[in-house]
Amino acid sequence: MTSTTAEPRRRQAPAPGVVLVLAIVALAFLGLPLIGLLLAAPWGQMTELLTTPAALEALRLSLVTSILAAALAVVLGLPLAWLIARREFPGRNIVRGLVLIPLVLPPVVGGVTLLTAFGRRGLVGQYLFDWFGIQLPFSTAGVVLAEAFVAMPFLVITVEGALRSIDPRFEEAARTLGAKPSRVLLRVTAPLIAPSLVAGALLAWARALGEFGATITFAGNFPGVTQTLPLAVYSALEVSREEAIALSVVLLGISFAVLVSLRGRFLGGRG
Amino acid sequence: MSVSARIVTRVGSFTLDASITCAPGETVALLGPNGAGKSTVLRTIAGLQSLSAGCITVGDTVVDDPAAGVFVPAERRRVGVVFQDYALFPHMTVRENVEFGPRSTGLPVTAARHWLEVLGVAHLADRRPPQLSGGQSQRVALARALATEPHLLLMDEPLAALDAATRMEVRGHLRHHLAEYRQGTLLVTHDPLDALVLADRIVVLEDGRVTQEGTTAQVAAQPRTDYLAALLGVTLLRGRATGGVVACEGGGRLVVSDTTVSEEVIALVRPQAISLHRERPEGSARNTWHTTVTGLEVQGDQVRVSLAGPPPLVAAVTPAAVADLGITLGAEVWASLKATDISVHPA
Amino acid sequence: MRVRADLALLAAALASGLTASCSSTEAPDDTTTVLTVSAAASLTDAFTEIGDAYTSEHPDTRVRFNFAGSSTLAEQISAGAPVDVFAAASPAAMQTAVGAGTVRDPMLFTANSLAIAVPAGNPADVATLADLTRDDVTVIVCATTVPCGAATEDLFRANGLDVAPASLEPDVRAVLTKVVADEADAGVVYRTDVIAAGQDVEGISIPDDANVVNDYPIAVTVDAPAEAQAFVDFVLGDKGQEILGAWGFASP
Numbered sequence: 121m122t123s124t125t126a127e128p129r130r131r132q133a134p135a136p137g138v139v140l141v142l143a144i145v146a147l148a149f150l151g152l153p154l155i156g157l158l159l160a161a162p163w164g165q166m167t168e169l170l171t172t173p174a175a176l177e178a179l180r181l182s183l184v185t186s187i188l189a190a191a192l193a194v195v196l197g198l199p200l201a202w203l204i205a206r207r208e209f210p211g212r213n214i215v216r217g218l219v220l221i222p223l224v225l226p227p228v229v230g231g232v233t234l235l236t237a238f239g240r241r242g243l244v245g246q247y248l249f250d251w252f253g254i255q256l257p258f259s260t261a262g263v264v265l266a267e268a269f270v271a272m273p274f275l276v277i278t279v280e281g282a283l284r285s286i287d288p289r290f291e292e293a294a295r296t297l298g299a300k301p302s303r304v305l306l307r308v309t310a311p312l313i314a315p316s317l318v319a320g321a322l323l324a325w326a327r328a329l330g331e332f333g334a335t336i337t338f339a340g341n342f343p344g345v346t347q348t349l350p351l352a353v354y355s356a357l358e359v360s361r362e363e364a365i366a367l368s369v370v371l372l373g374i375s376f377a378v379l380v381s382l383r384g385r386f387l388g389g390r391g
Numbered sequence: 392m393s394v395s396a397r398i399v400t401r402v403g404s405f406t407l408d409a410s411i412t413c414a415p416g417e418t419v420a421l422l423g424p425n426g427a428g429k430s431t432v433l434r435t436i437a438g439l440q441s442l443s444a445g446c447i448t449v450g451d452t453v454v455d456d457p458a459a460g461v462f463v464p465a466e467r468r469r470v471g472v473v474f475q476d477y478a479l480f481p482h483m484t485v486r487e488n489v490e491f492g493p494r495s496t497g498l499p500v501t502a503a504r505h506w507l508e509v510l511g512v513a514h515l516a517d518r519r520p521p522q523l524s525g526g527q528s529q530r531v532a533l534a535r536a537l538a539t540e541p542h543l544l545l546m547d548e549p550l551a552a553l554d555a556a557t558r559m560e561v562r563g564h565l566r567h568h569l570a571e572y573r574q575g576t577l578l579v580t581h582d583p584l585d586a587l588v589l590a591d592r593i594v595v596l597e598d599g600r601v602t603q604e605g606t607t608a609q610v611a612a613q614p615r616t617d618y619l620a621a622l623l624g625v626t627l628l629r630g631r632a633t634g635g636v637v638a639c640e641g642g643g644r645l646v647v648s649d650t651t652v653s654e655e656v657i658a659l660v661r662p663q664a665i666s667l668h669r670e671r672p673e674g675s676a677r678n679t680w681h682t683t684v685t686g687l688e689v690q691g692d693q694v695r696v697s698l699a700g701p702p703p704l705v706a707a708v709t710p711a712a713v714a715d716l717g718i719t720l721g722a723e724v725w726a727s728l729k730a731t732d733i734s735v736h737p738a
Numbered sequence: 739m740r741v742r743a744d745l746a747l748l749a750a751a752l753a754s755g756l757t758a759s760c761s762s763t764e765a766p767d768d769t770t771t772v773l774t775v776s777a778a779a780s781l782t783d784a785f786t787e788i789g790d791a792y793t794s795e796h797p798d799t800r801v802r803f804n805f806a807g808s809s810t811l812a813e814q815i816s817a818g819a820p821v822d823v824f825a826a827a828s829p830a831a832m833q834t835a836v837g838a839g840t841v842r843d844p845m846l847f848t849a850n851s852l853a854i855a856v857p858a859g860n861p862a863d864v865a866t867l868a869d870l871t872r873d874d875v876t877v878i879v880c881a882t883t884v885p886c887g888a889a890t891e892d893l894f895r896a897n898g899l900d901v902a903p904a905s906l907e908p909d910v911r912a913v914l915t916k917v918v919a920d921e922a923d924a925g926v927v928y929r930t931d932v933i934a935a936g937q938d939v940e941g942i943s944i945p946d947d948a949n950v951v952n953d954y955p956i957a958v959t960v961d962a963p964a965e966a967q968a969f970v971d972f973v974l975g976d977k978g979q980e981i982l983g984a985w986g987f988a989s990p
Contacts, residue, residue, distance in 0.1 A: 235919060235921060239919060239920075239921050240920055240921050241919065241920045241921070255876070257916075257921050258876065258878075258904035258905050258921075258922075287478070289474050289476070289478040290478050290480060292437075292439050292465070292472075292474075292478070293472065293474060293478040293480075294480075294491070294495075295438075295439070295464070295465040295466045296437055296438075296439070296465050296466075296468075296470060296471065296472040296536075297471075297491055297492035297495055297496075297535065297536075297539055298466050298467075298469075298492055298495045298496035298539055299466055299491070299492075299495040300466055300495070301466075303495055304466075307491075308480060311482040312481075312482065314482075336907075336908065339905075340878065340904060340905025340906075340907070340916075341881065341905050341906045341907060341908070342903065342904060342905050342906055343906075345904075346905065347906075354908065355881055355883060355906070355908075357810075357813060358807070358809035358810055358813060358881075358883040358884070359809075359883050361813075
């Protein structure tokens with residue numbers, strides 16, 4: 121866009137020196153391991169390393185389970201976020217804290233707690249096993265459960281924040297126009313928080329994709345059934361460093377591609 | 392449908408206790424300062440808030456009665472609301488906004504289309520709220536509320552979001568539309584002009600209580616509270632009248648023309664009725680006194696000069712007069728006020 | 739106000755996290771030597787006891803242990819982990835470290851054989867090795883990349899059994915833990931693990947002629963202080979061997 125008339129260009133104030141330096145350090149801190157990974161990657165052997173049956177299985181399993189886990193996080197997390205944000209009830213703060221626990225729990229501990237609840241002798245798991253013969257540990261469903269457990273808090277936080285920030289008058293206006301609560305939620309609230317919902321779902325998905333500790337502890341490790349990409353990397357590490365790095369690069373590549381392509385649109389507010 | 396409401400709410404230390412009615416076809420303005428409780432009145436009638444005590448009836452349906460355990464939520468009351476900032480759904484077009492009500496309640500969308508036409512915004516049907524001007528938004532918000540054919544229309548500060556120029560124009564159009572609307576309208580405002588132009592009746596709400604109500608003409612001519620008087624620009628004095636002389640509370644006396652009234656009274660003095668002089672004036676004015684200037688304030692093309700009492704009064708003169716007479720803070724002047732220019736009413 | 743409370747909570751959590759990790763890296767004073775020993779997971783109980791015994795004989799030395807799958811440990815040492823002694827559950831794992839030039843002169847110090855561990859009460863009624871091939875038995879084993887897993891694979895092959903495990907765990911203790919918790923009907927672990935677990939599991943022994951034996955080598959790393967060799971000698975000596983024997987290990 122050219123302008124012949126002197127339209128003054130906005131001069132940004134220069135970034136304070138300290139801020140710039142620290143930001144560069146932060147970038148280096150985050151970027152160097154990734155650069156190291158890319159440099160150590162066996163680019164020549166990539167295709168053969170990544171097309172082994174085990175690698176392809178791990179990739180397929182990871183994508184399927186992480187997407188299912190993110191979906192589960194949305195289906196269960198959205199109503200929960202709505203309840204916490206919109207309704208006052210005794211113990212609300214405790215519930216909010218509870219939801220955030222998977223964030224601070226070491227993933228392996230998370231896996232252990234899942235066993236106590238859903239394992240064969242677990243609180244709920246024992247009935248699933250004794251009455252229906254359903255065994256969640258060592259199953260793909262168990263992987264989805266473990267991944268959803270660690271991913272859900274991301275969805276809930278993002279959505280709860282969005283719900284708090286939208287003007288309550290839109291929902292009030294909808295109610296005065298005769299809309300029942302479910303219609304208000306669907307036609308007014310949800311579209312207004314859509315960008316944050318998508319961002320939350322993406323974060324949840326990325327977290328689910330990278331989950332290791334809870335998966336291996338709760339769901340176990342078996343190719344094709346429960347051996348997701350992170351578990352495959354761990355197993356490969358003991359045998360072939362090249363294979364481990366190759367798989368890591370794939371993991372990195374998928375996440376990076378999706379996050380970068382959508383980040384601008386959905387985390388920066390509505391277009 | 393008429394609405395009859397006895398509204399009692401207690402929030403913290405603030406208690407609202409007011410009775411409001413509105414007949415079909417009537418436009419009632421709820422006038423009062425900020426914090427008086429006007430929005431609460433609106434929200435309780437709309438069903439967005441519940442009463443602590445009292446009763447609200449729309450038509451013959453009781454919609455809120457805490458004592459009887461009755462509460463009809465907002466979505467089931469046929470009460471239309473136009474919010475102060477309009478709250479138009481930004482993710483829907485104008486048409487979708489206006490049709491939202493009928494579609495939510497299963498009513499035909501013909502009413503929606505009708506109101507879009509009547510309010511002159513049909514050509515904007517495919518635009519989105521961020522693309523509309525203030526005046527256009529207001530009309531779309533009104534169309535949206537009316538599209539559900541509500542039994543009562545509530546408007547919260549309908550013109551506050553508009554700039555001064557637009558406000559004048561929109562006020563005129565709004566008056567016209569409200570006159571056509573068959574049901575009752577209750578509008579909340581702090582701007583006296585809105586009340587005077589748009590309403591048939593005015594209810595004055597101050598600090599949670601109704602301090603005055605009556606037809607627009609009555610209330611405008613005889614404000615009974617300091618707030619209202621100040622709002623309308625007149626000085627209000629209280630005192631006791633005896634044989635044509637009012638002894639003011641706080642000191643001072645005024646000679647008035649009405650000799651029949653004899654009791655506690657409210658005396659209203661328009662600032663424009665007071666003349667200022669350099670020396671004791673001659674003439675028929677029955678009230679002349681020597682005083683000092685305690686304040687000067689420019690208001691539009693007039694200057695309001697505050698005069699020391701008792702009783703303290705405000706005179707409105709031209710800037711030229713201020714210059715001519717050398718009126719400054721603390722200056723000594725003579726003031727005169729005709730007895731016939733003071734309106735006196737029983738308190 | 740709420741923000742400040744949240745920040746305080748976060749600061750406290752961080753502080754406790756940092757101090758927790760700090761407590762394991764006490765700077766030794768000049769008179770105390772700290773030895774770091776990476777040992778196979780199956781050696782957990784035996785070596786902990788050996789460590790205590792060593793310290794009571796050498797009060798100026800503290801021994802710190804790092805227990806995990808042998809191949810993981812070898813990888814860590816190759817990557818430069820500051821370890822003084824490495825005790826592996828198979829010569830193959832030790833060979834990795836030797837090949838990387840990080841350890842010297844490994845010596846065999848003990849041996850172990852495999853056993854089947856079942857949850858207390860043996861819910862799936864497992865009696866023999868062949869029972870592991872039953873469809874209704876959930877079996878877990880170590881991953882083939884760790885010595886226990888390689889041995890298990892040899893075991894199944896040598897006995898002509900087609901076993902479909904439900905999971906390949908990263909080390910033998912992980913297998914044991916899940917069996918103890920009754921998450922699996924049976925797990926293939928070391929004899930010593932069954933002994934270590936005591937009442938929590940029941941052991942089904944595998945007859946010697948069908949069993950596989952793992953030899954355990956131990957070695958000092960190239961950068962280790964002189965005391966490291968003293969520790970290795972202790973393990974190879976009478977006291978060390980006695981403790982190992984008590985935990986069910988066999989002579990090499």
